[in-house]
Amino acid sequence: MARPLSMEFVTSGDRVDRLPDSEAEIAIVGRSNVGKSSLINALANRKALARVSNTPGRTRLLNLFALDGGGSVMDLPGYGYAKASKEMRASWQLMIEGYLLEREGLEMVVVLVDGAVGPTVLDQDMLAWLRENRLPHTVVATKADKVKSSHRQRRVKEVAAGTGLESGDVLWVSSKTGAGLERLRGLILTWLE
Ligand code: GTP
Numbered sequence: 713m714a715r716p717l718s719m720e721f722v723t724s725g726d727r728v729d730r731l732p733d734s735e736a737e738i739a740i741v742g743r744s745n746v747g748k749s750s751l752i753n754a755l756a757n758r759k760a761l762a763r764v765s766n767t768p769g770r771t772r773l774l775n776l777f778a779l780d781g782g783g784s785v786m787d788l789p790g791y792g793y794a795k796a797s798k799e800m801r802a803s804w805q806l807m808i809e810g811y812l813l814e815r816e817g818l819e820m821v822v823v824l825v826d827g828a829v830g831p832t833v834l835d836q837d838m839l840a841w842l843r844e845n846r847l848p849h850t851v852v853a854t855k856a857d858k859v860k861s862s863h864r865q866r867r868v869k870e871v872a873a874g875t876g877l878e879s880g881d882v883l884w885v886s887s888k889t890g891a892g893l894e895r896l897r898g899l900i901l902t903w904l905e
């Protein structure tokens with residue numbers, strides 16, 4: 713059983729070369745509002761480690777968290793925040809892609825897909841980009857608590873099909889109920905080993 717991950721915020725930055733090195737790191741990416749910051753809090757069983765908001769586009773920088781046992785987790789700004797200006801979106805995209813391509817020690821990119829909404833074109837673009845660049849990635853569906861049990865089976869299939877995976881290869885989590893978190897913590901510890 714994987715206990716809450718003990719971690720602390722280290723620093724924020726807008727470029728890889730301004731961040732402290734990490735020997736092993738997990739990055740959390742996904743659309744704006746998909747639940748990245750909430751997931752980091754839930755993994756650590758903390759309320760306000762990472763900044764959560766109803767307003768999309770809350771996370772604007774690369775936010776680095778260090779685990780007590782070694783390794784780190786990166787909270788990234790979300791893509792596709794519609795209300796941001798075109799210039800801002802372009803600069804976020806450069807920040808995210810630059811980070812993903814240049815970060816040494818990046819062991820796994822955890823791609824969050826909103827389980828209540830299903831994969832969007834932006835999610836599919838991100839996955840295609842990760843595959844093109846041969847970056848190791850895992851798809852995690854968030855907000856499992858928002859999917860009615862009568863819709864669950866169909867949605868599980870939709871998310872798998874929309875991300876080009878088998879149903880069993882998508883991990884479902886809820887930061888609200890804690891569903892799936894133990895499994896994800898265990899995977900994170902394995903990736904960081
Ligand atoms: P940006 O920083 O804007 O990219 O967003 P984010 O991906 O970090 O999302 P954030 O964690 O800030 O959460 C966005 C909204 O979704 C908040 O209102 C959260 O409370 C809500 N939320 C996150 N996870 C869950 C979940 O598992 N279940 C439910 N019901 N709501 C969630």
Ligand code: MG
Nearest residue numbers: 748749770771
């Ligand atoms: Mg965030």
